[in-house]
Amino acid sequence: MSQTVGDFVVERLHAWGVKRIFGYPGDGINGVFGALNRADGKIEFIQARHEEMAAFMASAYAKFTGQLGVCIATSGPGASHLLTGLYDARLDHQPVLAITGQQSRSALGGHYQQELDLAAMFKDVAGAFVQQASSPAQVRHLVDRAVRIALGERRVTAIILPNDLQEVTYHDPPRQHGTVHSGIGYSDPKVVPYDIDLSRAAEVLNAGERVAMLVGAGALNATDEVIAVSDRLGAGAAKALLGKAVLPDDLPWVTGSIGLLGTEPSYKLMTECDTLLMIGSGFPYSEFLPEEGKARGVQIDLKPDMLSLRYPMEVNLVGDAAETLRVLLPMLQRKSDGAWRKEIAANLKAWWKTLEDRALANANPVNPQRVTWELSPRLPDRVILTSDSGSCANWYARDIKIRRGMMASLSGGLASMGAAVPYAIAAKFAHPDRPVIALVGDGAMQMNNMAELITVAKYWQKWEDHRWIVCVFNNEDLNQVTWEQRVMQGDPKFDASQQIPNVPYHRFAELIGLKGIYVDRPDAVGPAWEAALAADRPVVLEVKTDPEVPPLPSHITLQQAKNLTETLIKGDPRESGVIAGTARQVLSAILPGGKD
Secondary structure (H helix, E strand, O other), X not given: OOOEHHHHHHHHHHHOOOOEEEEXXXXXXXXXXXXXXXXXXXXXXXXXXXXXXXXXXXXXXXXXXXXXXXXXXXOOHHHHHOHHHHHHHHHOOOOEEEEEEEOOOOOOOOOOOOOOOHHHHOOOOOOXXXXXXXXXXXXXXXXXXXXXXXXXXXXXXXXXXXXXXXOOEOOOOOOOOOOOOOOOOXXXXXXXXOHHHHHHHHHHHHHOOXXXXXXXXXXXXXXXXXXXXXXXXXXXXXXXXXHOOOOOOOOOOEEEEOOOOOOHHHHHHHHHOOEEEEEOOOOOOHHHOOOOOOOEEEEEEOOHHHOOOOOOOOEEEEOOHHHHHHHHHHHOOOOOOOHHHHHHXXXXXXXXXXXXXXXXXXXXXXXXXXXXXXXHHHOOOOOEEEEOOOHHHHHHHHHOOOOOOOEEEEOOOOOOOOOHHHHHHHHHHHOOOOOEEEEEEHHHHHHHHHHHHHHHHHHHHHOOOOOEEEEEEEOOEOHHHHHHHHHHHOOOOOHHHHEOOOOOHHHHHHHOOOEEEEEOOHHHHXXXXXXXXXXXXXXXXXXXXXXXXXXXXXXXXXHHHHHHHHHHHHOOOOHHHHOOHHHXXXXXXXXXXXXX
């Protein structure tokens, strides 16, 4: 039997080292699916419940393996459904290839059913490379370039295959004018700055007396190098959300997350430093960085377009984080005065006590902070953590202490709801021998994550380690937005937009063969985590949490305080809850009768 174009695509992807493809079938891509079926398991196909979730899985797979993530969908709506997950990959600089079907070449331009201008549609998200194939001889270099560009530029690429072309007999391009003869293979280069630029950076860093570091996802493979440079400089280090796993949180100079979801020690680190070293981070909120002109800056990043973007840096270094820090280290002078680090450690000690007090404060019925506070010391070694966007991301960012060997990620640049469960599924396919825990709000579960539990039910028995847990924060509220309305806009909660139905998530899990655990008492949270981690199958842990525990930034501005006061004056439907419990702890300095 002759090899079809679909067969060639599968063989070529296998030659590039692709092991898994996430997606959903449809007649527009049947030729490739037939080829996958004939390929005798060379590439494993993972069937998601929705194409958007498949694209999130591809993005997460790239994050958790460092390899190419691949997703596949049919023409028309199948292709358009991929977009959100692909934008997640693009904004977080992940190498992902999308393969989609298209209507027959002879029908294109005829307003045919499911005919979309896919090349135009993908042009933004896959702007590095998006092409629609028109002949068999063209497909070889389309696959090769799409993979190589995705890996080399850490970008999203896309190939569009008309359905009739997939079934045509494949032949290599002839040796004649107007043809392209491509090959496979790519290895990351060693990227380090010139010595003269490293010397300039060292001069700035050596002159600093209060050095602060900010590390992001670009430093995930540079933990030892970051620690060595920080020790040499006597620096403190804050972590962008995507860089949570760069540094273990038991180090007394690691101040944790930064920004709206950040910690008070990180805020003080940035406002009181005289020098900033930013490594592999595109952290977006400049107001949480040093005030312009108050600190000298050095930045290291592989992507030149991310340099000097959030803060005007004195020295910008294009380079791999680990390699650049390794050659920079001998140029750095050891700081003799440890006063800066002692100050950071004192701030951290007080902050962890504050977090403990907040987590153990009374709530109705369960304080959401307690969920992550109780999880943190129970985290198994080598666990992979994912979180959704929303209020649960606050507790993920602040309360969970990362140890060496753990991995953690979420939708960073896009901050999309609905990513935690597909991320956790992809993590399990990337590392089936590691435990995986996802933290999800009830809004994201209702939006699209409940359906993906069916994907877990389909595949979990193939996983070497069966520990896969999704914790649902059930507060019947789109909580992050509710608090943003109150604190950012000064508006009371709008029940029509914010209140969502109460759903028994744990019972749904049981219906499809998973384990369900329900918690509505604070003292049951810790034992529930232990039961979930000891289960013989994946678990949905549903916790009935209090929506009036505020996921506020660590530093409250006068304007935010004023907005919240205006909310209460206008009459919030949950006013009594807003000013009770943990909210009173956080806002005690600004509420009438409050204390410092």
